[in-house]
Amino acid sequence: MRLSCSPSYTLLALSLALAPAFAAERLILVTEDYPPFSMSDSRGQVIGMSTEIVKALLESIGYEHELNIYPWARAITMARNQINTCVYSMSRTPEREALYKWIGPLVVNDWALFARSGSSRPTQLDEVQNMRIGSYQGDAIVGWLQTRGFLVDIAPSDDVNPRKLLAGRIDFWATGRMIGVYRLQQLGLAGVEPVLTIHRSEMYLACNRQLPDEQVRQLNTALAALDKRGVLRRIYGSYGYAP
CATH class of the missing domain: 3.40.190.10 (Periplasmic binding protein-like II)
Known part of the structure; x- marks a missing residue:
């Protein structure tokens, strides 16, 4: 036996079939x-x-x-x-x-370079061209610096970078200015400060x-x-x- 579908039923079935693509x-x-x-x-x-x-x-x-x-x-x-x-x-x-x-x-988000307190303060990014800059895996700062020819030391997490900086394992730490200041307070670390804003990112x-x-x-x-x-x-x- 042949069943026929009304136009309204067909439209309903089609809308239900398409619903998952738009039901977010x-x-x-x-x-x-x-x-x-x-x-x-x-x-x-x-x-x-x-x-x-x-x-x-x-x-x-x-x-x-x-x-x-x-x-x-x-x-x-x-x-x-x-x-x-x-x-x-x-x-x-x-x-x-x-x-x-x-x-x-x-x-x-303003990106900034952080350095050890008392160290030399660059006035422009080109001055740190051959120095080690710390960032972390997946951060947009990594690619931004690498495409400009900078040496980036990539950590699995940004938490480790302030201590790497204090230990002299990197010369600068590149991160958001606000998060950098917050992270230092959270970790109870002194002797690190922002020295140069390098980019503004939306x-x-x-x-x-x-x-x-x-x-x-x-x-x-x-x-x-x-x-x-x-x-x-x-x-x-x-x-x-x-x-």
């Missing part, structure tokens, strides 16, 4: 320990400036989310390979442009390429609306941040 109203968020932009509190909850912005963004459009902290190299790989997964706070570089879809910017929520363009537009529009209402400025101010 629950996002998997991944980030790293990168204070004050993202970090864990004493209860293990993910907090931080970028975290507050992303949560406010998703709440404003009714999106649910799951949020976890991972090592940075793992987090960026997850967002690249797993559907409906987004990573923050990601510097938007030419090398990364085609790998993700971008929402933002969320914050601006940081984004970077999502898996399969996230539909319409949702990317929705997220960017919602972020712009939060900014217009002063929500971002209030979050920035609570961290003593003035971009």
Whole structure:
């Protein structure tokens, strides 16, 4: 017996078949320990400036989310390979442009060279061309420096770089100015200070390429609306941040 389908039934079936490609109203968020932009509190909850912005963004459009902290190299790989997964706070570089879809910017991050207190202070980046600069795996600073011919000593984690600097194993430590100062306070280390700002980087929520363009537009529009209402400025101010 031959069964016939009404046009309305066919349309319903087609819409259901297509639904998974567009039903990303629950996002998997991944980030790293990168204070004050993202970090864990004493209860293990993910907090931080970028975290507050992303949560406010998703709440404003009714999106649910799951949020976890991972090592940075793992987090960026997850967002690249797993559907409906987004990573923050990601510097938007030419090398990364085609790998993700971008929402933002969320914050601006000044990259700086840190040195041992009392050491010579460079006035421009070219002065450290042949010196050892410490960074860590997966950080955009690594590629940015390497493409300009600098020697980068790559650690598995940024936590080890201040001690490497104090021990004389590297000549400079390249990191975000805010996180560098925060990290030194967190580790209780003295004798290290920022000596030169080398670049200003805008940081984004970077999502898996399969996230539909319409949702990317929705997220960017919602972020712009939060900014217009002063929500971002209030979050920035609570961290003593003035971009």
